[in-house]
Amino acid sequence: MERHFGVDRTILLAIWSMESNYGAALENPERLHNVPQALATLAWADPKRSNYAKKQLLAALEILQEGDVAPKQLTGSWAGAMGHTQFIPTSYLLYAVDADGNGKRDIWHSVPDALATSANLLAKNGWTTGKTWGYEAVLPAGAARYAGQTKTLAQWAALGFARPNGKGFPRGSDRATLKLMAGAEGPAFLMTSNFFTIKKYNAADSYALAVGLLADEIAGYGGMQQSWPRPAGTLDIKEKFELQHRMKALGYYDGEVDGNFGSGSKAAISAIQQRLGMQQSGEPSRTLLNALR
Ligand SMILES: [Ca+2]
Numbered sequence: 001m002e003r004h005f006g007v008d009r010t011i012l013l014a015i016w017s018m019e020s021n022y023g024a025a026l027e028n029p030e031r032l033h034n035v036p037q038a039l040a041t042l043a044w045a046d047p048k049r050s051n052y053a054k055k056q057l058l059a060a061l062e063i064l065q066e067g068d069v070a071p072k073q074l075t076g077s078w079a080g081a082m083g084h085t086q087f088i089p090t091s092y093l094l095y096a097v098d099a100d101g102n103g104k105r106d107i108w109h110s111v112p113d114a115l116a117t118s119a120n121l122l123a124k125n126g127w128t129t130g131k132t133w134g135y136e137a138v139l140p141a142g143a144a145r146y147a148g149q150t151k152t153l154a155q156w157a158a159l160g161f162a163r164p165n166g167k168g169f170p171r172g173s174d175r176a177t178l179k180l181m182a183g184a185e186g187p188a189f190l191m192t193s194n195f196f197t198i199k200k201y202n203a204a205d206s207y208a209l210a211v212g213l214l215a216d217e218i219a220g221y222g223g224m225q226q227s228w229p230r231p232a233g234t235l236d237i238k239e240k241f242e243l244q245h246r247m248k249a250l251g252y253y254d255g256e257v258d259g260n261f262g263s264g265s266k267a268a269i270s271a272i273q274q275r276l277g278m279q280q281s282g283e284p285s286r287t288l289l290n291a292l293r
Contacts, residue, residue: 001099001112005119006129012115014214015201019086023111026084035060035076035089042079049079056080059089068096068105075108083107084114095121118201125200126193133198133212134176134191135169136224137161144184150177156190164225181205187226233286243284246292247272 002009016022025031039060042053060080064071076082080089084107087096096105099116107114135153140160151159154172161178162168169190176190189209198208217223230236235243240259247253253268261269266282273280276291 001116001119005116005123005127007119007122007127008215008219010215010219011122011133011198011211012118013218014211015118015198016084016111016115017214018207018211019081020084023084026108031077031081032075033078034072035074035080035082036064036071038076038078039080039089053080056089059093063089063092069108073108084111085118087117091121092117095124121201122197125197127197128194131171131174131192131194133195133208133215134189135163136226137188137190138164138226139180139184139188143178143188144180146178147180148178150175152176153190153192161188161190179205179209181209182228185229187224187228235284235286235289239286239289240284243289243292246289250292 001007001012020026020031036057039053039057042049043057044050046053060074063069064074074082077086081087082089082092087107092105092107095117096107097113097116097120098105099112100110102110104110105113105117107117137156138161143159143161146159152172153169153174153176156176156178157169157172164187174192176192177195179189179191180186181189195208195212198211199205201211202208213223227236237259240261241257244253244255244257244259244265247265247268248257250272252271253265255262255264261284265284269284269288270280270282272292273282273288278288278291
């Protein structure tokens, strides 16, 4: 797939992870709506999404007409995102690929078809083979005013930008846009053209950054080096895991240790807060974690 479309396998894995947790999310009844029914409902009942839903409904019917999938198997989210890589019907019609050669473009059951469809979308929207999506950089003092500007990596380096590991930027003639997604106190990012191609999949900067960082981790380059600023007293993801581990060890919590604080975690926190004579918010906090340490 990497050879055929020229899109890195790590990027495709990261998209698959983000879209459906490698297919696991497709077991969730929330993702198993009949797509024409869901879109017809939206078109009728949701004035804000009516135009979108009508267009997608017609595209969904076209998919059925082309015979790639049986009507009962045309499942997706309430808004019509379908299969392992969560394509909406119009995107499916533009990019779907039969990679396993069985004659059907089946992004619901065939992982090769789904990943090839994503690769095809990126390739057709200008993915540059063999290049990264961008670089995490340390923001030099006073350089926040350049946010949103585009310069060559060599020009950014001349302004004092460097990678957190101190290494320079390869391919200095490539152009990159400075994004300060966590504000001037957080890590800076110099985004090259492939970042903007990932945004063709989902237009949110945060989505494209998450795909890029996850792809780098999968490739063994490590994740983000600098910390993301967060409100004082709140926990990062490692601390959230630690808090759940500690609550479990103390017998207050018997759910998954997954960093997600649902009703089980909240009940456990409230019980511990009560025991410690703290105010019962049910919310994870640094104060609570320190108390358990
Ligand atoms: Ca197929």
